[in-house]
Amino acid sequence: MGGIPAVSDDTTIRVSEIFGPTIQGEGALIGVPTVFVRTGGCDYRCSWCDSMHAVDSAYRDTWKPMAAEDVMAEVEALSGGTPLTVTLSGGNPAIQPFGPLIEMGHARGYRFGLETQGSVARDWFADLDMLVLSPKPPSSDMQVDWEIFQACVEAGQGADTVLKIVVFDEADYLWARDVAARYPDLPVYLQPGNHTPPPPEDDSALVDQEGVDARMRWLVDRVIADNWYEARVLPQLHVMLWGNKRGV
Numbered sequence: 001m002g003g004i005p006a007v008s009d010d011t012t013i014r015v016s017e018i019f020g021p022t023i024q025g026e027g028a029l030i031g032v033p034t035v036f037v038r039t040g041g042c043d044y045r046c047s048w049c050d051s052m053h054a055v056d057s058a059y060r061d062t063w064k065p066m067a068a069e070d071v072m073a074e075v076e077a078l079s080g081g082t083p084l085t086v087t088l089s090g091g092n093p094a095i096q097p098f099g100p101l102i103e104m105g106h107a108r109g110y111r112f113g114l115e116t117q118g119s120v121a122r123d124w125f126a127d128l129d130m131l132v133l134s135p136k137p138p139s140s141d142m143q144v145d146w147e148i149f150q151a152c153v154e155a156g157q158g159a160d161t162v163l164k165i166v167v168f169d170e171a172d173y174l175w176a177r178d179v180a181a182r183y184p185d186l187p188v189y190l191q192p193g194n195h196t197p198p199p200p201e202d203d204s205a206l207v208d209q210e211g212v213d214a215r216m217r218w219l220v221d222r223v224i225a226d227n228w229y230e231a232r233v234l235p236q237l238h239v240m241l242w243g244n245k246r247g248v
């Protein structure tokens with residue numbers, strides 16, 4: 001697991017990067033224009049994490065403590081003052097104090113989605129417009145604490161909640177089926193994993209897109225062979241377009 005302390009109690013948000021507008025490239029809101037607020041620090045360390053610059057404490061000096069007002073001002077500047085969906089990601093954005101930012105943004109017409117693994121539950125999940133819970137499959141080498149995960153689902157009552165599960169192989173796929181069976185009321189999105197070189201390389205050409213495409217085709221076949229018609233299988237659209245480039 002990662003080396004970052006649990007929940008931060010003050011009101012300062014530790015920001016790795018704010019970028020956009022771009023399109024949401026994954027899951028239920030795929031294609032929707034959005035600004036990303038990516039926070040620094042994660043309590044996990046997935047073997048295949050594609051955002052290590054927001055996880056590894058070697059990058060800590062690139063993470064900037066920011067007040068909610070300043071984050072909001074940057075989001076408004078990037079969006080030209082026209083409200084849109086803000087995606088909170090990371091790292092694990094659940095360890096940051098996002099309640100005040102969400103309240104401030106809602107008052108100005110902005111909407112908020114959160115991407116998290118479901119390892120830290122927060123009261124402010126209920127204020128989100130979209131809660132994306134992405135429990136980590138065996139290939140990540142992480143272990144889900146299902147009690148905490150359940151607390152995240154409960155905390156998010158009031159938000160639209162979905163499951164988004166990364167699948168690299170058959171073991172991940174079977175695990176995803178089990179998780180979906182535990183949460184029959186939550187829509188489930190399956191996303192083929194991409195193999196990314198470790199930072200600091202940040203070259204789109206380094207993504208094995210053919211490998212991702214082959215995995216995507218296998219995943220579609222797998223879902224259809226099982227008559228698993230509730231599943232939605234989607235690629236990472238931004239990775240198809242721009243590789244694992246930062247800031248898109």
Ligand SMILES: C[S@@+](CC[C@H](N)C(=O)[O-])C[C@H]1O[C@@H](n2cnc3c(N)ncnc32)[C@H](O)[C@@H]1O
Binds near residue numbers: 050
């Ligand atoms: C970088 S994470 C940050 C948010 C949060 N820590 C989480 O994992 O949900 C954002 C999304 O990217 C997914 N992801 C990370 N590495 C990936 C990879 N190599 N291939 C496909 N999806 C990946 C995660 O599973 C998660 O759904």
Ligand SMILES: Nc1nc2[nH]cc(C(=O)O)c2c(=O)[nH]1
Binds near residue numbers: 025051238248
């Ligand atoms: N375009 C785009 N879509 C995304 N969806 C989830 C992302 C993330 O890293 O959380 C992401 C990202 O980094 N870029």
Ligand code: SF4
Binds near residue numbers: 043049050052091092
């Ligand atoms: S939980 Fe998310 S940000 Fe943290 S290491 Fe895993 S994929 Fe990366």
Ligand SMILES: [Mg+2]
Binds near residue numbers: 050
């Ligand atoms: Mg990403």
